[in-house]
Amino acid sequence: MLKSKLTDAAVAKATLPEGRKEAVLWDSEVTGFGLRLRAATQTWIVYYRPAGAGRTAAAKRYKLGTPKTIPTATDARRLARDVLGRVARGEDPAAERAEQKRAIKSSVGELLDAYEAYQKERGRMNYKSVVSVIRRGLKPFLARDVKTLEGAALVEIVDKIAAGGQRGTADDFRSRCRAFLSWCRDSKKVISANPLLEHRNEKPTRAQKLKKDEHGRALSDDELGALWAAASVPSAYNRYVQFLILTGCRRTEASVVHHTGKDVARGARGHTILRAATDTEIEIAEGQLSVTKQRDHEGGLKRAFKLTGVALGFDEDGDTITSATVTFTPRI
Known part of the structure; x- marks a missing residue:
């Protein structure tokens, strides 16, 4: 299309030519400045090549706004000159805007x-x-x-x-x-x-x-008794301490069966210190075993399984003694 000075009147009359999906009304006063016409939108734009890139470099399009956000051609032309001035100083406005959007995301x-x-x-x-x-x-x-x-x-x-x-x-x-x-x-x-x-x-x-x-020493019987008494207040952590006293396990050697609360998504019940001190956490629910924590490694391993009943014999009343075996299915 031929270049002509963009005015408010020209913008008001601008329409997309029949059979075209897009067209640009170029301004005769500022090279690269124009009004982009599409089926449902109009946009003030500036085309430029980065300073020093030469004519072989691909031109870049920079959106200034729409006639609704920039209501006069004079204001849009002034913004276009500002953008081209930045280009002349070695800046790349389109690349900077893209980087800003990337940084937000x-x-x-x-x-x-x-x-x-x-x-x-x-x-x-x-x-x-x-x-x-x-x-x-x-x-x-x-x-x-x-x-x-x-x-x-x-x-x-x-x-x-x-x-x-x-x-x-x-x-x-x-x-x-x-x-x-x-x-x-x-x-x-x-x-x-x-x-x-x-x-x-x-x-x-x-x-x-x-x-x-x-480091450390073995606790005396009196000290163990005092520790046991102190851990008698019902709580998951105190039961864990009593378990260690009974078994003689070190903290890193113990396995604890724990339960979730009503909100399964919040994980195990009790104080967060339990989980913080755990090296490996395995959740078992609905026929699936999931590694939800593995210190120094990413968790996420999941294995489905099924329980199969097994008869072990009979008790003194003739009732069947049963147990169950675990059979793993292929890894999920």
């Missing part, structure tokens, strides 16, 4: 919302608690672009939690956050590397191992 908070929805869709029962652990640790960074997260800052968070006497919570956050960042890298493609990927607990030296082996 790539904010830590937005990605955590998407990660929570992803975990829910996978059927992970404790998805809320998983994301809650990450969200609490990354609270100062929720509005930031995930690309700006640095390993040193994340390690500082882990160390700060551990310094407060919550080693288990610190390990849980590191493990959860590492899995989240791997998802950001592999599924969302918003980062090229996971800043926590190589971060593991520092291996103890030989001197530290020896000191650990020498």
